[in-house]
Amino acid sequence: SRYTPFVLLSMAQGKVIIDDNRETHRCEMRDARHLDAFCYEDDLFEQFHNEAFLDFVDPFELREAEEIAERKELQRLREIEKVRIVLSMMKPAQERRLYKFVIEGKSCREIAVEEGTYHSSVSKSIEAAKKSFKKIYKNL
Structure with missing residues (x-):
């Protein structure tokens, strides 16, 4: 087959x-x-x-998120005020140098050149300012 x-x-x-x-x-x-x-x-x-599907926005969750954001903002403002108080309690030279070092991001050498002083004195001043800042901030 x-x-x-x-x-x-x-x-x-x-x-x-x-x-x-x-x-x-x-x-x-x-x-x-x-x-x-x-x-x-x-x-x-x-x-x-x-x-x-429409995005459902739960009003209770929305209100809770707003309250959390408000609390965070109040906490942030309190911290800023606390930093201002601490800075106002420091010596003017330390406050100025710490501001330039932390906020403006300048090095100790740059600050020394601007102020016409030695790098080592600026460095020691900034270290003392940091120590002082931490101590006062903790106690506030």
Whole structure:
């Protein structure tokens, strides 16, 4: 014969395979008829249709976030005032040098050149100012 199959099946085995194929096709057709086109059932709707959802803003969470921001701002203002008080209690030269070193980002050598003094004296002054600042700040 011209054609010989690789696997020889009995009639009963062939009937089982045909029934399985028929059942698989029937399930596929049923799923196609009842498919949820918008994916409501499998929680994919939000992923594929973002435009259908408005961002919900919970007023309680919004108020809580505002209160937290207000508390942080008040704390920041208190800290700034505390730093101003500490700076006002320091010697003028130390305050000036510490300001230039920390805020303006100048080196000890640059400050020494500006003030016409030695680098070592500016460095010692800044170290003393830092120590003094920490001590006064802690006690306030």
